[in-house]
Amino acid sequence: MEQDMILYETPLLDELEEIIYVSDIRDYSLLYLNRAGRSLTGLKQEDVRNSKCHRVLQGRDTPCPFCTNAKLSKDGFYVWEYENPHLNKNFIVKDKLVEWEGRPARMEIAVDVGDRVKERGSHTSKYHMETVMLETLRVLNTADCLDDAINRTLEMIADFYGGERAYIIEIDRVQGFARNTYEWCRAGIPSQKAALQQVPLDGIPYLFETFNKKQHLIISRTGELRDSYPSEYRYLTARNTDSLFAVPFEDESAFSGYIGIDNPNINQDTIKLLDSIAYNIANEIKKRRLYERLEYEAAHDSLSGLLNRESFVHFRNDLMRSGKAVSCGIVAGDINDLKQLNRDYGQSRGDMTIKKAASVMASSFAGASIFRLSGDEFIIVSLESAYEEFMERVGKMEWMLDSRTPNGVSLGCTWEEHLADFDRLMRHAEELMLVNKQIYYKDSSQERKHYSPEYLNRLLQDMEEGCYRLCLQPKYNPLTGKVCSAEALVRYRAAGTESTQPLNFVPLLEKTKLIRYLDFYMLEQVFKLLSDWKERGRELIPVSVNFSRITLLERDLFRVLTDMQKRYHIPARLVMIEITESIGDIERKVIESIGSKLREAGFRISLDDFGANYANMSILSIMQFDEVKLDKSLMDDLVENQTNQTVVKCIIDMCHSLQVECVAEGVENQEQLELLTSFGCTAIQGYYYSRPLEIAEFERI
Template identity: 25%
Template sequence: MKKRSRLGKGFIVIAFWVLDVAILMFTLAQVRDFAGIINDSGVVRGGTQRVVKMELAGQPAPSTEQRVTSLLEKLAENEENRLYKGPETYEFMDNLAAVDSQWKLIEDEIDALHRGEGSAERLLDLSETHFTLADAMVLSAQKRAERDFLVTGAICTVLFLTAATIMLFMRNDRISKLKTAYFTDPLTKRKNMLAFEEQGQQLVSSAPGGTYLVAYTNVLNFRYINETYGYESGDKLILTLARLLDNACRRDELAAHGNADHFVLLLRNDPQRIEKLHGHIEAKLRATPDLHFTGILSFGCGVCEVEQPSDSIPLLVSNAIAVMKESPDKEGISRYDQVFRNAVELKNRIEQHEDEALANREFQLYLQPKNRLADGALAGAEALVRWNSPKLGFLPPDSFIPLFEKNGFIVQLDFYMLKRVCQTYPMTVPGTGEALVVSMNFSRVTIMREGFIERLLHVVDSARIPHEAIEVEVTESAFVMDEDAVINKLETLKAMGFRLAMDDFGTGYSSLNLLRKLPIDVLKIDRGFLSENTDPSRSRSVLKGVLDMAGDLGLVTVCEGVETEEQASMLRELGCPVAQGYVFSKPLPEGEFRTRYGL
């Protein structure tokens, strides 16, 4: 329909231009015609005077007389055939008729003179009267030409201005529609990011610093909704969010659709403003009858305060995105504040120093003992890393391991720590002479790297360490991306004599299913089973079930995070053979570990 409307307006403009050109061509033809009429009228006037003059001189001029007569007949015929006769035309025709009548009188008087009956004085009087009438005829012809030219020119001007005006309106309408489309999100039909940046910058620039904050929202499980319920349901959720957020914004606040399930907001930085809006939107989503999946929805956002009127909206949005992505609490509100800035700065400094730290052996090997619960004897150890940096200070693993897993440096660190473990041998279990089994947790990134097994073999075999002395630990997260590929690699390591352990059992999404498939030797129970925040009787029952199941599968069970004698006593009663935790020892530097256990 819109396309037809644009075509209709275009045809109207073309019609105006065609009509304008046609009238202009007609005007030019009229000008030429009027010029001929004026010229012929002048010839009639002058020719008549010549005929009279020659006749009075005794030299008749029959050719001129015939010329005047033919011109008068031509003029009369043209006027009679004219389609439109206005007042000026009728005036000219009256003057033409008077001139023609006077000319006939002159012709009659000339014939009388030729017969000897006429009078020269009468002929002269008739000539003077004819001149006056002919002069009036010429003036009326000029008057008509001027009037028609002005009218035609006015009509052409009006048509031209009308066509130009329509074109201008069409152009402005087109620009307006393009601008609207440029600033409108195609799905929600509301503001897009470009509109948000332009309008948001105007609001921020005209307000004192601290007046506004920028929020970037995220819907958890949105991908799951698309894949499970279909993209139509995902679109319906986005449209619902767009409506809710728009309605929740005040007059001087903005909401716009960014991409996918993300929206951007410019809100007043009033106390609890973002917290109230967050709760309001979550409540409205849960109460929306058309959304059958609201029970699995969570709504989170990153927030960045506008500190100065000159702050850039794109930079503020980027900051809000950064804090949302980096925050461990994806469901809540994360603020781009000084704490986050400090964390980002530390992250950048860590990445700047990682290679230097590895070269300078700043990553230190710590060992935490695993002890038999029956008698407290040493049963093994877990290799842990600590970073003692002259520039950054002493850093615990959780401050750099997640970052290294993201940037890939974890591969170098994992194999560096494997070499350090191999360099600690020979270490034997006191009283047995057997090599002490040391477990190492390899990142999923490292395990999935091409050539992982070959490189591990090279390090261990170069140090002449028996394969059974190295226990490879993997967490359930290692199986998320490509479960079959990880299992195949573990089966290969198992065949080569390495011990395998599943770490943090009970924290993943499919522990029991994995147990059925994995070729592991050791099951390490996560410390969460011993948490004080859980019901002791229920935790005891779950632990009992896990220990019995592990025993049936022929697995050695190690319980992590044992910190009190009460916990250790309960685990003994339940039949757990090995434990690891502060009740026995905190992680120790290699030298201190050797000294303590006489290795």
């Protein structure tokens, strides 16, 4: 994931010994000059932003005629050599366009190559020490890839000393280990890098103490260590090291690693070259660590260690541009009551909860991309994972989050076998997360006490007072003229008011993710009605109940359905779950899972509003329906429109072939009824037979 380099003034840049400055590309004003640059130029820190780069660094009153601004880009460094007469220094210069404090700027890193040669001391013409020194400097400061540059430098060092293996060992004082980070081996010499990844520092006391004193290490014969330093003897002989040159390098004046040459074949007097090169390599490694740290901080959330919102935007854009049709699972998470934790117990408690949640997510979805989008919001994107594995991970993670955080985390998850629309998949996951968040609010007494959502409280109160009323619209068999089943419809009527149609309240409930409560409330009213009919000895007929797409996606759906069915002792086959054509917008695997679980529980399934917009025919191949309901829009001009008649007849014939009952909805006159009967339609619903009825009215027909 590539991003523009976005930098801010930071003490980290002052740690480097190279001259680093940043200037405005428009007016040449200095925006930053690090400590090394201020020391060389004599410029005070408070005067940096009042100065021009060409005045401070070149002694010029006007912009430099050789200015490289026009040659710079954000993609890589422009590298050149320059002898600065004003500062009396020779530099290798690396320039790049960056974003500094929100504006485009030029960053320059200048490496002094003149003093390094002078500091090296005596020359060894036989082995061209000066040539090797300058060449390693050039490679380290001009290569696009630091790893390649260091490997090439190690090769040159090994060639110069005639060694079999050149390598870099870095020290982790916190963990107490030494680690081989770079290595070059001559042909026929086996690599030791993999075996030297966690060498305990207390296992090499002689080496560690020598380097800690900033001394070189020259071992002419490893055998001499056998008695006095047995651990080092074993350490070296295990990799066939008979002799060794090694010099330490520092970070912030502390020993942080060393460069070693195994089995060199020239005089130890030349170790000064290795000392000089070690300094330059260490400085490049230090710069790399700094850049890595800056890039890490730009891409990660500092508290949780997860990727941040900016990284999510880049990830999403890269994924959509790639066009990869891979399987994709998304989990949206929101920590419950985080604000309450911060208020009641202090921000440290909230921060600890965030860290615990992030740790659980990282361990549950190793290898996935995990983002903290805001204070309590998280997104997990798992690519190329099987549906069963993905759902199993989600389930285990939810259990761990519930057990390791004070109030748990509300989750919503979706999965698609062939990713087509990332934003749609993400939206579905967030919708489900919000549904589960509402469930948490309802079940949490503390949340109701302090933050009870207005709409939820009002909805629950209206349900308790019976404002949402169950009506039934009968479905008739056109051949017998008798009621064969019914659809449960909801009407709202507060005390002393007129009945209100669903169009006036359902959209708000869907928008606020509260529709699940109404769906389950109406389902229970149907079970109660059927139970009442059963007790009174009335004939039981199938009744269909409308479920929103959000309710169908709820993970507790099947538990609620089966618990309710068992509580009222009504056969599940008498309750038909009506879903709309919009379910086709849900991921295929999820649709299959919903359909199979409904059938396993014994419930029948009806596809409502078929043909309302553009019929999603594929839905019929994904989910097995017991009933397909033709939308009223197909009935409106059925009598006059021959093409419409052909379409309707084809749908009815298709239903017969699939052994699915076809219900015509919105039938209002005799002509429509006769046509539909001639086409073989076996169930009719509409005002021709009956409007939606109160229960007492329905029982009289």
